[in-house]
Amino acid sequence: MVHRVKEDARPFFQGYVSIYLFFINSLMFWTDWGAAPKIEKSTLNGTQRVTMVTSNLQWPNGIALDRQGRLVFWVDAGTDRVESIDYHGNNRKLLYQQNGFHFFGVTFLSPYLFVSEWANTGVFKLNTSSGEIKGWVYFSGIDKVMGLVPYDSSWQLSG
Numbered sequence: 001m002v003h004r005v006k007e008d009a010r011p012f013f014q015g016y017v018s019i020y021l022f023f024i025n026s027l028m029f030w031t032d033w034g035a036a037p038k039i040e041k042s043t044l045n046g047t048q049r050v051t052m053v054t055s056n057l058q059w060p061n062g063i064a065l066d067r068q069g070r071l072v073f074w075v076d077a078g079t080d081r082v083e084s085i086d087y088h089g090n091n092r093k094l095l096y097q098q099n100g101f102h103f104f105g106v107t108f109l110s111p112y113l114f115v116s117e118w119a120n121t122g123v124f125k126l127n128t129s130s131g132e133i134k135g136w137v138y139f140s141g142i143d144k145v146m147g148l149v150p151y152d153s154s155w156q157l158s159g
Helices: none
Strands: 017-022 027-032 038-043 050-053 060-066 071-076 081-086 093-097 103-109 112-117 122-127 133-138
Touching (some): 017 060, 060 112
Antiparallel strands (some): 060 071, 071 081, 122 133
């Protein structure tokens, strides 16, 4: 989910953020493109806060997790990049870069990232191992594709 943070949360978040809550491990991960853009994590109550990435960021818009692979993915509209790091903030990898693209939303459904891109008003499917685009869906009549949510029937409760 991407949203503007309330004024009373300003000491914690400095700018526009995307937050991923991981209830099973009691963690949250977020992007922040305030005066000093960064990727951070903490426990759900805000303690044990760790800044994971501070370099080569401009507008880190969306964030997603590979919970099994313990990877954090983000998209940056300022650097035109899709990147990842592990949960400890190590092993940063550039997965994809395209000048002129404006990445906004991202979600993960193994082994793919689905990324919304404003310049083409579409969503593309990116293989996280190879960095190859495996397909596009374009939308007409929509100004910008914002957040993305995956659907997998195996995640649904039976009954």
